[in-house]
Amino acid sequence: MDRSPVRRASEAFEGERSTLGAIRVRSGRGAGSHLLEVPGAFVFIGLDPNSSFLAGSGVRLDERGFVVTGGGLIRDGRRPAALAPRDPGPWETSVPGVFAVGDLRSGSTKQVASAAGEGASAALSIREHLADAERRAQIRSIAPPAGARTRAARPIDVAV
Numbered sequence: 001m002d003r004s005p006v007r008r009a010s011e012a013f014e015g016e017r018s019t020l021g022a023i024r025v026r027s028g029r030g031a032g033s034h035l036l037e038v039p040g041a042f043v044f045i046g047l048d049p050n051s052s053f054l055a056g057s058g059v060r061l062d063e064r065g066f067v068v069t070g071g072g073l074i075r076d077g078r079r080p081a082a083l084a085p086r087d088p089g090p091w092e093t094s095v096p097g098v099f100a101v102g103d104l105r106s107g108s109t110k111q112v113a114s115a116a117g118e119g120a121s122a123a124l125s126i127r128e129h130l131a132d133a134e135r136r137a138q139i140r141s142i143a144p145p146a147g148a149r150t151r152a153a154r155p156i157d158v159a160v
């Protein structure tokens with residue numbers, strides 16, 4: 001039996017009485033086809049990301065429509081403007097506060113265990129993001145309006 005793990009050029013399944021006997025495989029450019037006798041086959045049906053709803057959102061997609069995250073967002077040493085000057089986190093997209101994990105993510109392993117692990121890790125990143133947003137909002141709420149004169153003789157220390 002041919003043990004080649006993946007055949008991308010299969011043309012037809014052949015057999016008798018609902019039993020697979022062989023696969024007709026393209027032999028090469030213009031070289032016709034040949035029969036490969038096999039007792040069974042797994043069909044890889046492909047994978048198309050359902051990411052069209054992100055059009056116009058600013059979330060960067062790769063050429064196949066998968067969501068780009070983390071280090072994949074850094075091009076020629078440049079980070080996405082909305083995230084600079086810091087590096088994006090591993091599940092972070094080009095839009096702050098939007099995270100992507102699992103099969104939809106560009107470069108993911110397309111395995112269920114990784115999808116679940118990335119999801120758990122992203123939940124922690126989201127918690128950090130929300131805590132950070134809350135800290136920033138608190139700082140803004142106690143900062144004097146631009147140009148206002150304060151009566152403090154020295155800068156006020158703020159613990160964050």
Ligand SMILES: Cc1cc2nc3c(=O)[nH]c(=O)nc-3n(C[C@H](O)[C@H](O)[C@H](O)COP(=O)(O)OP(=O)(O)OC[C@H]3O[C@@H](n4cnc5c(N)ncnc54)[C@H](O)[C@@H]3O)c2cc1C
Pocket residue numbers: 050053101102103104110111112113115
């Ligand atoms: C036939 C098959 C066999 C597989 N076998 C294995 C295996 O043996 N081992 C393995 O590790 N992995 C296997 N996988 C891969 C595994 O299933 C995936 O890696 C995993 O399910 C990815 O999880 P996910 O949460 O990222 O995506 P999904 O499980 O695809 O979940 C995405 C969910 O989002 C929903 N959704 C999509 N678009 C929207 C939208 N616009 N709004 C709201 N909801 C939306 C979908 O309906 C779906 O419920 C297999 C996959 C297939 C198809």
